Amino acid sequence: MARHDVIIIGSGIAALSLAAQICEKMNVLVFTKSSREESNSILAQGGVAAVITEDDDLSLHVNDTIEAGVNHNSEEAVQFLVDKGSKVVKKLIQEGFPFDKDLNGNILLGREGAHQKNRIVHAGGDQTGKALTSYYLNRVKGMVELKEEHMVIDLIVTQGHCVGVKAVDQKGERNEYFAEHIVLATGGCGALYSYTSNQQVMTGDGLAIAYQAGARLSDLEFLQFHPTMLYVDGYCKGLISEAVRGEGAYLVNEDHQRIMQGLHKLEDLAPRDVVARAIFQERKLGKDVYLNVSPIKKFEKKFPTIYSMCQRNGIAIEDGLIPVAPGMHFLMGGVETDLKGRTSIPGLYAIGEVANTGVHGANRLASNSLLEGLVFGESLGQCLLQEPKGKRDHLIPSNTVKPIVVHKIKLPTKNEIQQVMSLYVGIERDEKGLKKAKSCFETYINQSSFWDINVNEFTIEELEIRNMLIVSYLITKSALQRKESRGGHFRLDFPSKDNVNWGKVKVVHSNETIKSKVGVG
Template sequence: MPSFDVVIIGSGIAALTAAYQLSADLNVIILTKSKKTNSNSNLAQGGIASAIGKDDSWQTHLTDTLVAGCHHNREDSTKLLVQTGPSYLEELIKEGMVFDLDIQKNLQLGKEGAHSTRRIVHAGGDSTGRELILHMLDRVKNRVQIIEDEMAIDLIIDNQSCIGVETKTFHDTTNQYYGTHIILATGGCGGLYSFTSNDESITGDGLAMAYRAGAQLADLEFIQFHPTLLHVNSKGCGLISEAVRGEGAILVSEDGRKLMKAVHPQEDLAPRDVVARVLHQEMLSGNKVYLDISMISNFEVHFPTITNLCESKGIQINKGLIPVIPGAHFSMGGVLTDHRGRTSIEGLYAVGEVACTGVHGANRLASNSLLEGIVFGNLVADDILNRKKMIIPNRTHAQTRNQYDHPTFILPTKTEIQQMMTENVGIVRSKEHLKIAIEWFETYKQQFDEASLSSLTKDQLISVNMITVGWLIATSALQRRESRGGHFREDYPKEDNLHWYKKEVIRTNQREKMMSLQ
């Protein structure tokens, strides 16, 4: 039974940031479901939002984040994000991370939706995530053990503390890893939908494990749908970064009509939920949607990743039109944490998209995700280092599962789950459709609520996790009887401020109670 100071589940920017900071003093291991570069961080095109421009300030960045988040953000955590972000960015640069520079050798700043100024730092044009992950992997090399192709299936809880994780290997055998501190950094749940920008490995596993372990979760109804995925042969084939619209591209219909004109003051750079709903409605009418890039000179130089993606799918950039479709992109909710990444379970941390720090509110501001991973990855590491003398939990009473128990479950396919979520818990929701999804999930969920899961195959476990998280999102969406940010109810199309206030009071009280126990 391998034992470590810190066990990290996931290999995105939040995981690698924490691992690097911790590994100088502690024994750290990273477990990842697929390959170490399979993460949403690696796919991030836009960049890192940071108030470093001469005409910018953290106060302005804070305002933009709160407005985009429909003021559902936890302001203390959000303020911490935007205030400390620039210093962590400077540390990255000092450690050798190379960002794109302008002619004067200053950081080149891009602009994206709902930002009031240019503040997006990027690398390799539209390859920021990949460049950042490669940089961090190089930093942790020879310092952190990374186990690939091993899926975490459940957290090990003993005496109300998290002391380890059980995993399933590529060959469907099980392992257990024990640690003084366990960090969930598994990403979000975009893979629950038919169209998504997420890496194929992202299916809500961390959320499902935390739920089964009894951790508190929050805001799961808030799912951000990115307006522009490449749309070829009825499939979403990858992200077309918002930075393209930041450089002047516009969304048009088949007949050339400007879809965002007069819809919102920021038009094509309106908040993502606004743009996604406009495109969704246009496509419900049977029309195709395109991103007109004809006004961007040297597109291939500015956006090499997108150019290669389009060309690989047979889309010719020189024609000036890229077919697009909205798709699931980011989960604002997750495992409830404080600003140090601590969850409601002793010994368990959550960081990155799997966590609900409250910084994104009801709708994430573009390019705040890599920023969150960097800032809170550091803060989690700081907290653990400050607690490193903590007594190691007693592992003798940890419960292990019966390896010879082989339950027979009837489970839907991944495609069926994605269709159910897309049709009933998607961009536009209603009580009727949410109930359809909830009842459908519960017919399967009741099979495994009390069953042992360790003898299932990895594919079966993924289905179990998707069903669990799909049910959690649908039930959360049914409870929120208003429209706010990434959660839009056609039966409650306007924000119900009184209902929102009551929910916030309950949410704040629950958070304060949880944090008082730590």
């Protein structure tokens, strides 16, 4: 049996930030389901939000985060994120990380939706995630064991403690690995939806295996749909960063009417849930929506990744209009943790998008995502370095192999799951649609053999589908429980204005904050 000090599941910025903190003093094994170049972090075009100038203030960043989160945040977690985030970014600057600068050598600061100040640092224009990932990969190179193309399919829990994982490679070979500390850094679940900014490998695996192990999950109904995905011939081709609107671009419908004017005080830089719903409503009326980028000079230099993506898909930036549609982007809820990343299961931790610290509330503030990964990765690393070694050695079993249980169960296709989630558990929901989705998922979930099968019988594709079913069911169940509209959870049968001028929409919901609790093992 392979033993390590720490096993990290995932290779995005949260995972790498943690690995960089501990790799000199601890034996670290990192699993990634695909390759090190396929995390959501690499795709992140937006920058990192942090207070680094004298004309900004930590309290303003805190307020912006909580206002975007519609007062569903943990204020303690937000304070922690903002304070630690400022220090982490300043340290990166001191270390020489190549954030974009002006001709005088000053760090360039952008503004994105719902921010009061220009506080977004970028690298390579719209390649911040790629630059940060490369930076941290270089820091841990040769100092951690990295297993690519390995999917963790189960957590090993003994006497209530998580002590290891089961993993399978692309050839189907399965092995068990044990460690003092097991860390989930698997990202979100964008692949549950037809339109998403996420990598297609984001099938909610970390959420599913944590739930099956008995960990507590919460706030799964809060899903952020990014307003502006490049939309071509019925498909979303990639993300158009909110930073584009921060530079002056604005949204128009096919009649060239600005759709955000008069809808929200921040107009095109309103919180993402508001902008996504506005675009969604235009599209329900049969109207295409475009991002007018004509106010931005030298677009190809400021946003090289987006410019190249548009060129590849036949969109001429010179015409000034980029066709857009919303796509699933980020999960605000997840595996419940404290500020040190500890879950409800001793020995199991979660950081990044898979975790729910309460920092994002009902809707994540723009560019707080990479910040979260940096902050909580480093924070957990400092915590683990202080832990005594060997305290769980006695819990590691000599043999965890279970008798083979042969059950062939019926599974849907990924596309079928995506269609149900997009239709009934998307940007707008109601009780009727949610119950339809729940019933659909229960067709599979309620099979007597669904929960007691041996995962060794499944192909990787089947394992992903099973995880998608589990997470889709939990999200739908959570969305049914919350009878209000708040942030990324919008119920047509319980609508809310959310400081938005939605015209004749009748407000019938309560402002009471309800913390959903789903999945107590």
